[in-house]
Amino acid sequence: MERNVAALGRQPATPDKFAFVGWLAAWVGGLSIWSRLRWAGFLFVLPALIHLATFKFYPMLEAFWLSFHRYDLMSPPVFNGLRNYQVLWENPLFHQSFWVSATYMFGVALPEWFLALGLALLLNRQIPGRSLIRLAYFFPIAMSQIVVAMVWKFMYHPHGLVNTILEFFWIGRINWLSTEETALPALIIIGIWRGIPLFAVLYLAGLQSIPKEYYEAAAIDGAGPLQRFLHITVPLLLPTILLVIVMSLLSAVKVFLNPLVMTEGGPNGTTRVLPYFIYETGFAYFRMGEAAAASMVLFAFVFVLTLINLRLLRRGGLE
Amino acid sequence: MGFPGLPGIPMKLGAAYRQDVKGGRTMRRFLVPQLLVGLIALLLCGSASAQTPLTWWEHSNPPHNEYSKQLVEEWNKAHSNTPIHYEFFAMTPYFKKLTAALSTRSAADMFTVIDTLLPSFTTKNVLGPIRPEWLGYKDLEDMKKAYLPGALDGYIDNGKLYAVPPIASVFSLYINKKHFQEADLDPDKDYPRTWEDIGTIGKKLVKMEGNRMVREGFDFAMHSSTWTMWYFNTLIRQFGGEVLDASGQNCTANSDAGVKAMKVRAMFVHDYKISDPTVSVGTNALPADDLPKGRVSMFITHAGSVAQFGPEVMKDMKVVPFPQVNPDKPVSPIYGFAIAMNPHLSEEKQKQVHEVMKFVLKDAKTWYERTAYPYPYKNFLDLPGMDEARRTNYLDVFIHDISIGRFIQRSPQIIEINEAIHRAMERVVLRNEDPKRSLDQACTEISRALAER
């Protein structure tokens, strides 16, 4: 036991951390079975925590610290209290970006929740050619993000593919990327197109954990497909559903390459999502402190949202 | 190519990971051979040089990079104890990388900058001043005399030179000769000289199919706020105004001159109806791509497009000077890329950088031939062998436009200013908003940006 736990301790660590973990492991080895269980759990998580502390927490804390400073990336940061937050509050462009992000986030995530589940259920069936169909649906995520942007920009051209199809159905031409009302929906469509296979993969994995026997027993008892879905699939899939809901929101809120490459945040700022605003303010306008403040606002919003989700789907997450 | 730098500690850490990870995953069996292959590849890439090489970073621009690489090879052959390590990076994120590197003091010794960003960098002291004496001139005035008038202005801040340009670029008007001839116009005599000319001539060239414009008479590019500023700044100057006042602290874009400039910008869409801006927004790739495809008859683009289009397409094209409001007071937009120096170098290294610059910049003719951008030397046109280029590649037009050219507004907040003007332009062109109102809003945004400096 000690050997295995100590093996865990031999992870990316400077010499002092190694000594500490080794000591910890030895101490745990001597504990009673119940305490040992608890601390073993902690030790399992420890390597990941150390890694995240180094490469994520520390930079995040630094971003938090920077949000109270003026920093143009080249000269040393200068403390200026809550000024950055005040400037953001007074900047209508920031407010616009916030709402653009919120719209995009929910616009992409909500359809994904349902469409991805539908796809996963579909791909779970024993239909012929299943492997190839799965591969076909997987293609959107296999495509490099830069290429996706190029391809879709061309498809949204006023004389391009999407309009050609729309004209075929007599809907008429829409200037997707140059009309303020349609630019964001255009990007949302791409987000959904790319997200569905990804979350379908997650749902598929979750579906595998439901034993076949449950369905068979229910079928024998006379339950129809809808009832089997509602009473077996959904409850047992709750952990995965929580995963998909939280991850779809989190990944949608960080999207920024498509608006950058396809619309430069336009027209008139209608596709300037918050990460784009942050990047611009920091790297293009050299106001890193303000950018950090904007990210803190983004972080707070997403953090609260995630906590709400964890609470609501308690049975799938918290226990 | 230098050694990629395989330090002991991180690789050991990496190896420690792989040792600890035992057991069943099939993929892992391939890890050790992969690792070996990787190491061999690294070693084969080149041996470490005796001295720390001089590093040079450029943005990606295929013909330009090829020539730079060639120059680097030549230098390395002749100077094996002070080699250059050259790298180039994807164009659009290049400045993000440069900024991150400058901010963490890990930038290369020499790197390319674009003139518009020069004030942003010089106000933060991340560029080293260039010494004309080390480049073979007596002083800065002497060096300016060797270049076309005003060609170095974009790279001078507070009386000091911060970057040296191997090329100068300018915007000129490209017209499609075939379309002109089809409309019974003579491309050599009837080409537009003023913006109004473009409107009237454009009406004869535009082609509609129902209410779909299948061929535009004329258009501006709309994909980038910097391009928008190149057009707008020039227009407002043609009307006698400026985007910022002399102190650089106040926005004057919403003056009469600005409103007139914006009206000209939008008139081809709303009044003459020879432009379809939704199409130019949608032009994915190269902004000037609609022109060689015959989707627009007249287009303003930069000198490098001659090489971009190729000789086949250029047979049907003609380049004429940038359109003016008042032909007696001509202004055109110029810009360029230049080589700048890291400020944190030892004196000896700085001298080396200057030597490299001298070497790289010495052959103006080859720069032009390889990159199709004119070189801003005063006597560029008189160099031997230029006659052919003058005849077929419109070099006269470009040099003419460069000599009446002005770099866009100098300001450390230039990108924010560009973005504000770009949004105003989008509102006016796409939504037909009143130009004065749009520019007022732009000025509010710009004033806020200037106040935050």
Next chain:
Amino acid sequence: MLLRYGGLLVTLLTILGIGVVLLPYFWMVSSSLKTGAEVFELPIRWIPQVLQWANYPNALSRGSFGIYFFNSAFVALAVMVGNVFFCSLAGYGLAKFRFPYRMLCFVLILSTLMLPLEIMLVPTYLVARELGLVNNYGGLIIPLLVDAFGIFLMRQYIKSLPDSLIEAARLDGCSEFGIFWRIILPNCKPALGALALLSFRDTWDQFLWPFIVASDDALKTFPLGLAQMEGIDSAAYHEIMAIAVMGMIPAALIFLFFQRAFVRGIALTGLKE
């Protein structure tokens, strides 16, 4: 009646769906076989006049793509393996053990997903530099070895495994790590497969971090090579598309490899309550 036509409807929807999903891909492949001038022609011509197979070797010669592909594959595989191991470790700890501040740990881990990389770019680069991880393979791999998404995924999946399994193993005297290795992991194949697949794809496609942390040509990854084919006034889009098509192959291969993890209905005999 719905049931009878349900199957047909499903098949039709599937085919339609595939069509929609694959359209951009078809355009990409067809563009990779066109001449430069044909790529952005409107209206779109799906089959090029002459198939330009030469685009592929030409594109490869534009940069050291052999090295870029290798680097991407190497880095993506290493990160994939690391992710699978560390995330399942942490996911198990969070899912099946009750230790103090367990929820806090979980929420903290999740919080690392909430900030976009752009804002953490400079501080993360500084950390990497302190650890000597700039401009080498360590810098490309190590910062990506643990991803909160993977931990979340594994935690959710392991939660659904029955506790009785673990208790039985404990009673048999198995060590904690042994339980993890011999009982938990083998039962997580679908989730491990999903994690491996998504982790590989994410790392393969990563642009910003390798762009900032690696300057040497010998270290560049595939997305970097792709992006630098665009210059300011010339970009051979037919060749870019050719490279893009080739770039999809590794991810597709990994997907096919891990597909068997998604075999339906793993019969969990012996686990019946």
